[in-house]
Amino acid sequence: MTVGGGRSAGSVGDRPVGPAGEPGGRAARATRRRSAPDRDGPGPEPARPRRDGAVTGFVSWRTALRIARREARRAKGRTALVVAMIALPVLALTFAAVSYDMFTLTPDETTGRQIGSADALLRWVATGPVRQSPLGDNWTDGSSVSVGGGQRPATVAEVAALLPPGSRVVPATTSGQWLELRTPDGVGGMEIRGLPFGDPIIRGVATLRTGRLPANPGEAVASEAALRRLDIRVGDTFTRADGSRDWTVVGVAEFPDDLGQVLAVPPDGLPDPADSWLVEVPGGVDWGMVKRLNGHGVVAYSRIVARHPPPAGESPFPIGSDSRGALTLGVLVGGLGTLEVVLLAGPAFAVGARRRQRDLALVAAAGGTPAQLRRLVLADGVVLGLAGALVGLAVGMAGAVAGRPLVERYLAHSLAGGYRFFPAALLGIAGLAVLTGMLAAMVPAFVAARQDVVAGLTGRRGVVRSRKRWLLLGLLLAGAGVALALVGAARVITEVVLAGLVVGEVGLVLCTPSLVGLLARIGRLLPLAPRIALRDTARNRAAAAPAISAVMAAVAGSVALGVFLVSDQARTDADYLAGLPAGYLSVFAPDAGGTRAPVDRDAVAAAATGLPVTDVVEIREPACRPGTAAGDTCYLNLVLPAARECPVQPGPRLSAQDRRAARADPRCNQRSQTFYGPTFLNLVDDGRALPVLTGARPDDVAAATATLRAGGVVVTDPQYVQDGTVTVRLSRYPSDRPNQEPQTRTLTAPAYALTSGLAAPREIYSPGLLARAGLTDRQTGFVLATSGAPGTAERDRFAAALRKLRPDLNVAMENGPPHGNDWVTLVILAVAAGVITIGAAGIATGLAAAEGRADLSTLAAIGASPRVRRLLSLSQAGVIAGLGSLLGIAAGLVAAFAVIAALNQGFAESWPVEKPYPLRIPWHTLGILVVVPLVAMLGAGLLTRSRLPIERRRD
Incomplete structure (x- = not known):
């Protein structure tokens, strides 16, 4: 059989071609050896030793990975695009994981910032017995009055009498008192702490940066933020709002647990007497001693208890926090992000598989199995996922280290514990990146394994049709997702609502190829450029459908959350009674x-x-x-x-x-x-x-x-x-x-x-x-x-x-109803959805242009004008961005209305009466999302070269 001008099916030009397009490849040489007659005459082919299945699979994967690495070097543009798409979420996750590890303090770091080198911090909170949480941040029972029922604070001697012999008690207020001060604009509040400066017991609670430590009750040290708020410098004084007292700033200090506005004076310089004490106890303060102190109305924060918390039944308060809900929410959000990357990277892998159609057909013709063909495409996902992981991990770790001072000052408002890199999380993120690459290549791999060999060798596309079972499965998943979201909304379980949205989104993704094929039928009613764009979208569903789905997912999430936020604010406004x-x-x-x-x-x-x-x-x-x-x-x-x-x-x-x-x-x-x-x-x-x-x-x-x-x-x-x-x-x-x-x-x-x-x-x-x-x-x-x-x-x-x-x-x-930063959230959501829409439209349009180069040559040969190419690119971007945005807006509105209706249904049985959520649409968000496809079309039209390529076609 010959194809294209009489050349053999297994050749490019006059050179034999191997399984991946290599001239004179191993498969071609093996074919020639098997077809050539033996020198001594025909005879049976010598038997080859059989290989174990695992060994064969390993060799097959090794070969596939080598071919994928070579293809990545050849298609540098597509490789950079996919690596960047995978590396971006890896970068963000790496930055978050490393920052989380650096700012998650160990018990020793936490206690060092709270109590320095002391064994415990004591507070006398009641005249009767109390029961406290392990860290002393909550307690119950007791009368919550001063010692003796009056207004007198306890003395050092009274505290020492509750401790074993040899204990040392130092008055200190490490958590601070609220103090109204005179500011340049009038009066403002600030935290002031009472620390025994010069005593080594507070080592780690504060660090002197410039100046000196206070030597008498009328002197103080201040953080940089406090000096800026008061508009003073070292040597100046600050005054209480009522003018009853003032202090002189003698130094600038840094407090590791709070980088905000903090002042510190000696304990006897506090406006109110110190209400806590740092203690050193022989042998430390264990949980048994804490309970004995609770019997006297004293709450303790102990170093030993922080390291070794008591059993759960020993405290009336839960020990630690239940992180299962947060973990589930994080997994679902991560799953949405992974799905978005898979949908965006999927078209690139689909076009890569389409360009390698002839090579894959040669492998099939040489005896390659469908499993081996799938491995060849999946190996692309493994190689590019690993490359994206390495790039994202490196940049993310570097960014976390470089951005640590900014996170400390503007986000955490406290110092990090140290440079730590969370190896287990980084390993999981790297695995997620490789998995994302494989998932993005999954659909193109199965499509490539099912392609017709003859169609692949001749360069034809074959029959493009969406299977009905995928449409049915998509509809079932979409319905199940809506039902799951309604159940979660009725029971006010965020994780269940988000899980329903994920399931519904996957269902819509499975329905998209069939919908694209249905819409392509109206192309005959359109002018030339839109007609070709719709036809190419339907013929290249493996590349177009994921891009449309990515736009749909981003827009649907933005619209659904926007509707809920606007409706919730409208409910708050209607429920507010101004005084x-x-x-x-x-x-x-x-x-x-x-x-x-x-x-x-x-x-x-x-x-x-x-x-x-x-x-x-x-x-x-x-x-x-x-x-x-x-x-x-x-x-x-x-x-x-x-x-x-x-x-x-x-x-x-x-x-x-x-x-x-x-x-x-x-x-x-x-x-x-x-x-x-x-x-x-x-x-x-x-x-x-x-x-x-x-x-x-x-x-x-x-x-x-x-x-x-x-x-x-x-x-x-x-x-x-x-x-x-x-x-x-x-x-x-x-x-x-x-x-x-x-x-x-x-x-x-x-x-x-x-x-x-x-x-x-x-x-x-x-x-x-x-x-x-x-x-x-x-x-x-x-x-x-x-x-x-x-x-x-x-x-x-x-x-x-x-x-x-x-x-x-x-x-x-009177400020009116409470308003948060919902409008900022709405704008961020709309901008993020717009960026994804423009990116997906640009990716799909560029890939379609590369894929349709032969069609452009045909148009040039029959006399099409240069502006046809611009119109074609503009129409292709419009199909991807417009269709994805319309589907996303519809899906988002339906999801939001379903959730709000479920919440209101739950309110229907409540008493006292809960005001229902009104249905409000964020028109400014929808306006942005409607304009974005027009921007994508305009960009595609302006950035596309007008000159049509003229080249010889072989088919």
């Missing part, structure tokens, strides 16, 4: 039982100079009349009419039947959780503060003011009002009998329920009602109406000015 209009300031002036002098309103207004303040109103609350026993407290609160009280009370043992009955009862429409900003709930007003506090309409404020002037009550919850009146309960708690039931009485007053403005639950009593109840009012704070939200520096200056009026004044601002 004041956004941007308003509240000043809290606690009266401390009537012992504080009231603050003048005009003085507060003067302190707010420079702020965009439009009005200042004083807030007052009900209080006992002067002459009442000192310490007694008096309260007013509304009584809900008996006919409107919910018959079911929330509790952990509430049955499902009771919950359903409560949900069906309109009297039990209670929310499970509500967010509040700075607010005043029970207050006294004659109508002056109503517009500022409530933001209600003028007509609503006028009606409420009339009610207050008539001696009534204004409320925001109308269920308390019945027939225009409310029932008010007066409660008085005597200070000398704290456990006695309060003295109560009720009275009726006219009421008005606001119909506009803020919905925060608020009760506003009139001065006339207080007179009827025998009460008075006292100042509790101020509200400052603003025309815009003040900045941080402005609020700091205002806080500093308030401290001059009275040291206990605090200021807060």
Whole structure:
């Protein structure tokens, strides 16, 4: 049989070709030897010794790896592309693993930073017995009061009396106290520690960088971050916010456990007495001694216990953390990342196998088995996966070492334990890289093993058809993934939800080739360039389908998470009840039982100079009349009419039947959780503060003011009002009998329920009602109406000015519903999906251009214009990016809606009522994802050369 101008099927030009395209290869020479007649005449071929199966497999793999190494050197561009794609996730995983190992401290490193060279750190937290966690970070039982029930801290002698003879006790506060200081902008908080400088017991807790150690209570050392925050240098002083004390900075220190804003002074220089002690005990502090100390109300952090924790049953708190959920989540996320790399690298291996189609056909013609053909292609994945692993490991380790100072300062905010490289994790990452390469080459390998030998030798593509069983399997997996995600969402199990998304994504990947073939049928209705692009996509499904699937997976994940984040924020916004209009300031002036002098309103207004303040109103609350026993407290609160009280009370043992009955009862429409900003709930007003506090309409404020002037009550919850009146309960708690039931009485007053403005639950009593109840009012704070939200520096200056009026004044601002960095997450997701889309489209377009060079030659031969090539590349990029993005957006929306519907279904049985998730679509994210295919098409059109190749074709 001859192919292409009469040349033999096993030759290129006039030279014999071996199994991998080598002129004069081993297989060709063996074929010639078998076909040549023996010199002494024909006779039987001498028998060859049989090889064991394992030996044959080893030799086959060795040969395949040698051929793969040679092919990698020949196709340098494709090799660099695949190695880079595999090396990038390896680099990221290596950086994370090495950084994790460097920042995971050993017990000795942890204890050295917390207690220096001491045997334990003790804290006296209660008068009665306590039970603590092994590391002393949690405890239970006890009264949590100072020693002896008063305000006196324990002494060194009292602590030493609890320890064996020969023990040494040193006062120290290594965890720090919170201290309000004067800053350049006003007032700011900072941690201050009390360390016995000069005592070797604190070796490792702090390191002096410049200057000297404090020698007296009025001196301090500071971290670099603290000096920047206070805008001072060594030799300067910093002052407490109330001006009661100042310290001089004599040195710059580094605290290994905290690289943030930290100050340190001698223990007797602390604003409050030291509340902990470093101890050295003969033989150390074991768990038995810790339990004996717990019996006296002392909590201990022991070096021996940190090294050798007690059995799990010895502590009321779990020892360590259950990492199974984190491990499962990490495995699933890693699986998604691996699948993404496999899908992106798959087209390159498919094109490589397509270019080697003739060589593989020669191997089959020479007697090669399908298993050997698969090994030849899989060996490419092994070689390139190993190369990607080596590159990624080397760059990742170098990056972790070089980036350690940045991670310390900006991410961990603490020093690393040392240079460690986590060998077990690196070995696993290298294995994952090789596995990724093999998985990426898996489909091309099976396709190559099933190719028709004659079609391969002649250069034809053969029959391209998607098997129905793969489509059926894909549909089954997609359905199973959706069901699994719904189950996980209903039970609020993140790992199950993510597992369902992984399974569903694999199912969609299996369906993609059939979908590509279906869409290719509409090509006959399109112009030339899109028609050829669709045809090539359908004919090269082994290369196009993974690229489309990669785009689909990235876009689907971005859209699904974006929908959930936007819907969750909308739920938070709807559930938030603001206490004041956004941007308003509240000043809290606690009266401390009537012992504080009231603050003048005009003085507060003067302190707010420079702020965009439009009005200042004083807030007052009900209080006992002067002459009442000192310490007694008096309260007013509304009584809900008996006919409107919910018959079911929330509790952990509430049955499902009771919950359903409560949900069906309109009297039990209670929310499970509500967010509040700075607010005043029970207050006294004659109508002056109503517009500022409530933001209600003028007509609503006028009606409420009339009610207050008539001696009534204004409320925001109308269920308390019945027939225009409310029932008010007066409660008085005597200070000398704290456990006695309060003295109560009720009275009726006219009421008005606001119909506009803020919905925060608020009760506003009139001065006339207080007179009827025998009460008075006292100042509790101020509200400052603003025309815009003040900045941080402005609020700091205002806080500093308030401290001059009275040291206990605090200021807060209504910021509205809590917002995280969800918008940043959405942008990052959209950008990542866009980069993957452009990358996949570029890879698939470049590979299709290389694969379709013969078709371009034919177009040039029949007179096609040069711009046809640009249009063809543009159309090919549009097919990959556009189809992948559309499928991804659809899959992401369906997945997100399914998860949200499952969560809302779970809320349908809850009581108190959980607010359901609204369905919100992140249109800005979808806008980015819609524009990305256009960018990919434009890039493909601009970067493609217009000149069509003209070359002779052999088929």
